[in-house]
Amino acid sequence: MHVSQTPEPLIRKLESITDLTEAERAALLHLPLSVRSLKADADIVREQDRPSQCCLVLEGFLFRYKILPAGKRQIFSFHIAGDIPDLQSLHLTVMDHNVATLVPSTVGFIPHHAIRELCLAQPRLAGILWRDTLIDAAVFREWMAGIGRRSAYARIAHLFCELYLRLKAVGLIKDLTFELPITQAGIADALGLSTVHVNRSLQELRAANLISLRGGRLTVRSWERLQQAGEFDPTYLHLDVKAAA
Amino acid sequence: MHVSQTPEPLIRKLESITDLTEAERAALLHLPLSVRSLKADADIVREQDRPSQCCLVLEGFLFRYKILPAGKRQIFSFHIAGDIPDLQSLHLTVMDHNVATLVPSTVGFIPHHAIRELCLAQPRLAGILWRDTLIDAAVFREWMAGIGRRSAYARIAHLFCELYLRLKAVGLIKDLTFELPITQAGIADALGLSTVHVNRSLQELRAANLISLRGGRLTVRSWERLQQAGEFDPTYLHLDVKAAA
DNA sequence: CGCCTATTTGATCTGATTCAAACAATGTGG
């Protein structure tokens, strides 16, 4: 399968939210992109770094995380094609967490100055990118609510609902099924659980026939009941509106 | 005590981060502001709302929260003078959570269009505001890590460290002491704990002589050991740098 | 095949919740 060497996944993502003018699309296409293929489990940016570029996911799966002083890991988010997980580094000098690959992935690096120029030349795009980081924050809040106030069972169901919709938005769902390259330890660290408990809750989800999951492929068996189990309300993803910045 | 009727708390906050030009300061001062005094526990914006203005805290204490389907509450953040807790509504049409007062507070409403015009006229200010929402997100991540991976005791210590630094940045600390108008139930809902457990952990913090707390006033007894207890590293608050957008 | 990593299972333990009730504070109206 051919992997894009252009910011095209970003364009596709933005166009799922808003319509782009010819000028805007052209400006995006002219972003300088230095493409790199990375193996699984490779750090891309680390805590304390002061990046001068952002990374756009072209293919694969990234995640953001932090290791706490006590040695525990917290995963903050998962990222797919079209995402710019470290867009924040455009305005926050020092990284306060890490970005890494979950599986072998292709990313494109875009220099900060190029993005800044883009924002000046195309203020509406600036708003759309800003908006993207705001959705990021909305997802953090939702995860926080899950970790703070939902059962393990509900948290996991919720995560699957979120991934399902986000992957669907970029066309990575077929037949209610998607690649889930996240280990149970990864799910545990994302949701504030232990591996053992994740394993047991997954078995419950399977037993309740909400999902099936083997070999890194997840199939939604009942979207209705999965959402219900996860108290899932997609509002926070702000996928809906084509009203723009 | 006289409460500002102008965006001056915002300016003070921004100037703690970066230097403003005369033009920028003037532009901020000319923001139309409709000031309102609110009693404690009043919702300012609600989930599902589609605001056409943002609210700037002039005085008091606000918080953001959400009620989950199961009836549980998650608090996402606390806000003090100079903050614009719902700045996100500038780019996200629908509110996915609520903003409310914790105590009687004075807020100033600024129409979205005025902020948009400001951003176009002063692109550097746009970056600074964007940056502000990114710090918001960084705080969410840190809370997520705490709720997911830290003990109750550490979470509470961490929260107090954060409030201490943020209040200090706007000059609301004197003699290691500050107003903490948050009930134990509030702390519980912010940190994913039960009220009872918060109460017991607070007693431990007092017993360890890290803090003293009565009548809504908190005094830090040992900043060193409080930070240590909370695994607190202030990097994520991005208070430091005067390097700008 | 053999190694390494992920999943699964079992047994035990504990941090934190829940329920229930007593006890301060703080405020309100008479």
Next chain:
DNA sequence: CCACATTGTTTGAATCAGATCAAATAGGCG
């Protein structure tokens, strides 16, 4: 200025969701 109501804090006891420890399976893959 007191009596009452309301809201917040504290305490005790019982329980549980989820953690921890330890070991057995099961996949992948070079």
